[in-house]
Amino acid sequence: MALKVERSTPESRGFAVFLVLALAALAALPYYAGPGAMRLVAEMAYYLALAQLWNLLAGYAGLVSVGQQAFVGLGGYSLYYLTSEFNVHPLVALMLAGPIAAAISLPMAFAVFRLRGAYFAVGTWVLAEIFALAISLVERLGAGSGMSLTPAIVRQIAPDRAGRELAVYWIALAIVVIVFAAAYLLLRSRHGLALTAIRDSEPASESLGVDTFRTKLMVYVVTAGCTGCVGAFIFLQKLRISPEAGFSVNDWTVVVIFMVVIGGIGTLEGPIVGMLVYFGLRETLAQYGTWYLILLGMAAVAIMLLAQDGLWGLVVRRFNLHLFPVRRHLAR
Amino acid sequence: MTDWLNILIQGALLGGLYALFAVGLSLSFGIMRLVNIAHGDLIVLAAYVALVVINATGLYSIATLLVVVPAMFALGYALQRWLLNYTLSGGLLPPLLVSFGISVIIENLLLQIFGASTYRLQAGAIETQSFALGGIYIGAYPLLVFATAFAAIAALQVLFYRTGLGRAFRATSDDADTAELMGIDNRHLYAVAMAIAMIFTAVAGVLMAIRETFDPAAGPIRLIFAFEAVIIGGLGSLWGTLLGGMVLGVAQAVGGALSPTWEILAGHLAFLVVLLLRPSGLFPHTRD
Amino acid sequence: MSLLKTTGLCAFYGDFQALFDLDISVETGETIAVIGANGAGKTTLLRSIAGALHCGRAMVEFDGEAIGGLSAHEIVRRGIAMVPEGRKLFPSLTVEENLLIGGYCGRGGAWTLARVYELFPMLAERRAIPAHALSGGQQQMAAIGRALMSNPRLLLCDELSLGLAPLVIREIYARLGTIAREGTTLLIVEQDINRALDQSARFYCLQEGRVALQAACRGFARETITRAYFGI
Numbered sequence: 001m002a003l004k005v006e007r008s009t010p011e012s013r014g015f016a017v018f019l020v021l022a023l024a025a026l027a028a029l030p031y032y033a034g035p036g037a038m039r040l041v042a043e044m045a046y047y048l049a050l051a052q053l054w055n056l057l058a059g060y061a062g063l064v065s066v067g068q069q070a071f072v073g074l075g076g077y078s079l080y081y082l083t084s085e086f087n088v089h090p091l092v093a094l095m096l097a098g099p100i101a102a103a104i105s106l107p108m109a110f111a112v113f114r115l116r117g118a119y120f121a122v123g124t125w126v127l128a129e130i131f132a133l134a135i136s137l138v139e140r141l142g143a144g145s146g147m148s149l150t151p152a153i154v155r156q157i158a159p160d161r162a163g164r165e166l167a168v169y170w171i172a173l174a175i176v177v178i179v180f181a182a183a184y185l186l187l188r189s190r191h192g193l194a195l196t197a198i199r200d201s202e203p204a205s206e207s208l209g210v211d212t213f214r215t216k217l218m219v220y221v222v223t224a225g226c227t228g229c230v231g232a233f234i235f236l237q238k239l240r241i242s243p244e245a246g247f248s249v250n251d252w253t254v255v256v257i258f259m260v261v262i263g264g265i266g267t268l269e270g271p272i273v274g275m276l277v278y279f280g281l282r283e284t285l286a287q288y289g290t291w292y293l294i295l296l297g298m299a300a301v302a303i304m305l306l307a308q309d310g311l312w313g314l315v316v317r318r319f320n321l322h323l324f325p326v327r328r329h330l331a332r
Numbered sequence: 333m334t335d336w337l338n339i340l341i342q343g344a345l346l347g348g349l350y351a352l353f354a355v356g357l358s359l360s361f362g363i364m365r366l367v368n369i370a371h372g373d374l375i376v377l378a379a380y381v382a383l384v385v386i387n388a389t390g391l392y393s394i395a396t397l398l399v400v401v402p403a404m405f406a407l408g409y410a411l412q413r414w415l416l417n418y419t420l421s422g423g424l425l426p427p428l429l430v431s432f433g434i435s436v437i438i439e440n441l442l443l444q445i446f447g448a449s450t451y452r453l454q455a456g457a458i459e460t461q462s463f464a465l466g467g468i469y470i471g472a473y474p475l476l477v478f479a480t481a482f483a484a485i486a487a488l489q490v491l492f493y494r495t496g497l498g499r500a501f502r503a504t505s506d507d508a509d510t511a512e513l514m515g516i517d518n519r520h521l522y523a524v525a526m527a528i529a530m531i532f533t534a535v536a537g538v539l540m541a542i543r544e545t546f547d548p549a550a551g552p553i554r555l556i557f558a559f560e561a562v563i564i565g566g567l568g569s570l571w572g573t574l575l576g577g578m579v580l581g582v583a584q585a586v587g588g589a590l591s592p593t594w595e596i597l598a599g600h601l602a603f604l605v606v607l608l609l610r611p612s613g614l615f616p617h618t619r620d
Numbered sequence: 621m622s623l624l625k626t627t628g629l630c631a632f633y634g635d636f637q638a639l640f641d642l643d644i645s646v647e648t649g650e651t652i653a654v655i656g657a658n659g660a661g662k663t664t665l666l667r668s669i670a671g672a673l674h675c676g677r678a679m680v681e682f683d684g685e686a687i688g689g690l691s692a693h694e695i696v697r698r699g700i701a702m703v704p705e706g707r708k709l710f711p712s713l714t715v716e717e718n719l720l721i722g723g724y725c726g727r728g729g730a731w732t733l734a735r736v737y738e739l740f741p742m743l744a745e746r747r748a749i750p751a752h753a754l755s756g757g758q759q760q761m762a763a764i765g766r767a768l769m770s771n772p773r774l775l776l777c778d779e780l781s782l783g784l785a786p787l788v789i790r791e792i793y794a795r796l797g798t799i800a801r802e803g804t805t806l807l808i809v810e811q812d813i814n815r816a817l818d819q820s821a822r823f824y825c826l827q828e829g830r831v832a833l834q835a836a837c838r839g840f841a842r843e844t845i846t847r848a849y850f851g852i
Contacts, residue, residue, distance in 0.1 A: 064428055066369075111604060114611040117424050118367030122559045123607070126600055129556065133597040144593070249552065254436055261429055290440040297436035304426045304433070305418050496724065503710045503721050510708040513670060515696035515725030515770060 007325040015323040042172035049179040051259040051271035059266035060195040061219040067124025073246030075231030101228020132247035146242025264310025268324040334467035343585030347578030348478030352536035353558035356529035370435035372555030378537025393453040408530030413523035442548035450545040560603040566613025623648040638664040651806040653816035656826035662809040670702040671695040701772035707763040709751040716747040722769030729771030736765040757788035
């Protein structure tokens with residue numbers, strides 16, 4: 001009897017169909033919902049992208065960074081600098097922001113990979129602070145008060161406001177789809193297998209020939225680049241950047257970490273769940289001030305103590321459900 | 333010339349405050365291998381507790397320590413015993429993320445209760461007094477803070493190397509399982525360690541709140557200063573932490589002479605330089 | 621009533637069962653040997669008794685009290701001390717500090733620091749040096765001294781002879797004899813059968829988590845033991 005090894009399951013095939021339909025519905029959103037809904041969905045999209053990237057870094061490569069806001073800010077400032085100094089088209093600048101952030105992350109890795117565990121985490125944070133402070137000294141970049149995207153630049157995306165909102169919305173969707181696709185393909189590849197091995201046991205993987213340093217470096221640089229690109233998009237949408245906003249640990253790291261941890265770290269599905277929980281809490285409780293953040297904090301603490309695999313982890317354990325077919329198994 | 337000397341002295345004395353920030357972090361890492369991300373927020377919490385005490389009783393700011401220290405001591409014991417202890421066996425993520433969650437909870441609770449306005453505690457005449465030696469001015473308050481840091485570390489050294497409790501701390505830090513076989517109740521000991529760390533956190537919080545303004549979001553940067561002082565000084569050495577704090581303080585003072593933004597940046601850069609050139613710190617002591 | 625009794629003792633490492641319904645008893649003042657090959661469950665047995673490994677409450681009885689599953693520090697207070705496999709001295713502490721830590725639980729008795737130094741004079745000579753700087757044999761003596769400092773009624777010795785030269789082993793076992801004569805009950809776990817059997821009144825031979833053989837040591841045929849040891 002021949003044994004067949006496959007990846008997809010009936011659930012994942014079903015989910016793939018659902019995903020296509022959902023994406024089509026979302027892409028068509030502008031035709032049945034107003035600009036407010038579009039902005040919200042775009043925000044959900046870029047937060048999901050950031051969450052998935054942090055998940056790759058921390059949940060798979062084991063690099064718990066509390067400093068990814070560095071790349072959000074660097075990506076944003078790259079966009080603003082390229083468009084204002086060099087008259088680069090904003091969408092081209094958007095695509096260049098990624099490689100720029102990735103390039104800057106390389107020497108950063110050299111400094112910060114000397115630290116381990118929690119010290120690595122705080123070290124990445126300090127690096128982000130260094131960037132924020134350094135940029136606030138540069139007059140060209142607006143110093144401490146920041147800079148805006150001029151109307152001339154903004155008009156290059158689309159001549160009228162409605163067109164711009166449409167373009168920005170679809171770019172947001174494209175970004176999150178691309179990030180997901182990239183993460184999915186990475187995890188299915190040889191590198192993905194190496195990552196899972198490293199996550200489970202670094203010494204064991206090393207003894208089997210996995211070059212853990214290079215794999216981790218690659219993940220760090222790639223996620224830095226993608227985060228930079230997302231950062232550029234975020235500030236393209238916001239039309240204004242400042243060191244405080246661009247490098248805000250609360251906006252770009254605290255929230256992202258909560259999403260991943262509550263949803264389920266180390267799974268592709270987890271960040272989706274976490275993102276929905278976050279926005280659910282925020283939209284319903286925002287009127288009461290920052291109580292939703294306190295609840296989020298308590299939820300994260302509870303999850304870490306009681307259900308380390310997050311909400312999606314509970315689903316996996318109960319139903320053995322995998323929607324993104326990354327693992328191999330014998331065909332049923 | 334004397335200007336620069338004054339700046340150096342100011343920075344060195346400031347290092348005392350940073351060492352006080354760092355002591356709690358050093359203790360909890362040395363004994364429990366726990367880096368408490370909420371550490372900075374606990375320093376700020378202590379300042380707010382002092383504020384509440386002052387508003388309720390009109391007590392002199394430094395005297396509020398009589399209340400703040402026991403309160404933070406109890407909080408530290410409870411936090412470790414009934415929350416953080418449960419994160420110690422799960423690997424890297426739980427302690428980091430739980431303390432991260434606690435940090436966010438504290439910050440936002442303080443924001444909800446006290447609002448975003450900044451406060452500062454008064455200490456009266458001592459804030460502006462200074463001693464003059466030739467052309468050099470030594471502020472009375474910074475000197476007090478530095479002396480406190482020095483005394484704190486000296487006291488901890490005595491605790492660690494000359495008492496049974498300190499012996500138990502060192503044994504548990506070496507090998508927690510075997511320490512249990514010697515009759516040491518780890519869960520209780522860790523809680524005591526955190527409680528002691530909180531004594532210094534409380535002192536640091538009150539002394540900081542007299543020197544500079546604080547608000548609910550002031551925690552994270554204190555964590556970073558504490559962290560930098562520990563790394564520059566070298567893991568595992570309390571006197572190293574004092575020296576690390578002084579290096580940080582001097583770097584900031586020198587940077588601050590150029591511009592306010594350069595003040596903090598210079599400190600970060602000093603940290604970066606030590607990280608790149610001597611990652612184990614200037615006076616390392618620990619096998620990790 | 622036995623000083624120590626295990627009834628149906630089962631122990632697990634996660635899902636893996638290491639001990640199956642072990643029944644062992646030790647009378648006050650006895651020296652008992654537990655022998656067996658690697659992985660037979662000897663260390664697991666000691667760790668279960670000492671509280672380092674969890675088991676059912678009624679499975680271990682000490683002086684009439686059910687102590688199974690209590691945490692290690694509570695069991696030390698009741699009078700059971702362990703000399704762990706591999707010595708496990710505290711490297712940051714000096715020799716004397718290691719001994720003092722042994723007395724942390726505050727059980728008074730004949731075994732004071734002075735008395736331990738009498739038993740192991742070479743430790744007194746080296747009292748102020750870091751424990752990890754001692755030779756293997758000296759470390760073993762320090763580990764025994766450390767355990768004695770809690771004035772145990774029952775001393776559990778895990779693989780004392782591991783990695784030591786025969787001359788040193790002989791010296792250590794001579795000291796064990798002194799300790800036994802002063803009234804301490806000993807439970808000795810060893811891979812080296814001869815030493816253990818020479819020292820003890822009775823022995824248990826474990827094989828794959830079960831008692832394969834138990835008898836008095838005197839006059840017992842070694843081949844029978846060998847067969848039980850290897851499960852033949």
